[in-house]
Amino acid sequence: MALRETKNTTLSCSDAVVAFSGGKDSAASLLLARKKLGLNVVAVLVDNGFIPDAVIANGRRLCQRLETELVVLSIPLAPHLKKMIDKDFRNDYPCYKCTTMFHEEIRRYCVRHRINRVILGRNWWRWLEPEVRAVRHVTDEQTGLRMQFLSLPFALQLRKVDVTQMLEEEDWKPVAIHGNSTNCPIPGLVEHRVHKRVGYHPELNLLSREVIAGYLQKQEAKEELRETKDFGGRLLQLVEKKLREPGTRTAGTRPISGCHTPSEVRHQAATQVGRTS
Secondary structure, three states, X not given: OOHHHHOOOOOOOOOEEEEOOOOHXXXXXXXHHHHHOOOOEEEEEEEOOOOOHHHHHHHHHHHHHOOOEEEEXXXXXXXXXXXXXXXXXOOOOHHHHHHHHHHHXXXXXXXXXXXXXXXXXXXXXXXXXXXOEXXXXXXXXXXXXXXXXEEHHHHOOOOHHHHHHHHHHOOOOOOOOXXXXXXXXXXXXXXXXXXXXXXXXXXXXXXXXXXXXXXXXXXXXXXXXXXXXXXXXHHHHHHHHHHHOOOOOOOEXXXXXXXXXXXXXXXHHHHHOOXXX
């Protein structure tokens, strides 16, 4: 598949959605989409209720620099997370649930705006059988819209060192967060508890895939697995606090949406950088 075929074929004013988490891999995908492929994209950040304000603000600055529209959607992860805590994570894991909700929210956004291309920051295969592919196709049952989900770093066979260099050249770096995430604190808060119960690091499966795909060297993956921190009851306190908040995050869209000129995007992003989530 030619990467430039990610041009949108619907009547939307955007060629593609970049599923932008505010972390390093999706930031690299956004840079590639804008600077290498020359696509007119909209960056969609799905906030699970625990994404730090600093991450969202940092993402807005990158979007402003790239003259790219940023849309922030919300999903209510806290109630699901509370159930997982109560069952000691025996039936589910936060990142799996969040990923499912994230993809569904992105899909709904694409259907509403008739955008049929989604660029992901995933650095390993999107599909494994019957062949390894960087692309997955999804058809919306109600509208018939056929959407393409492209794992761009994997399609380009990028390595972690490539992503790091790309971001350094752009003078942009993700917010420092403990755990195997550069946008969400939840993985770092649950890793010790899950590791203690199951006997291995909960991110082992993901890191193994990144090694197989060539994104990480084996030693780099081992470094990621070396240490887990025990945050005690901090996770439960954080979730309960979130559940007590008036209007706890339910699915929805924050402003900064629609088709805008670059100057309009810059103005909207600049006026909302300091906005709390």
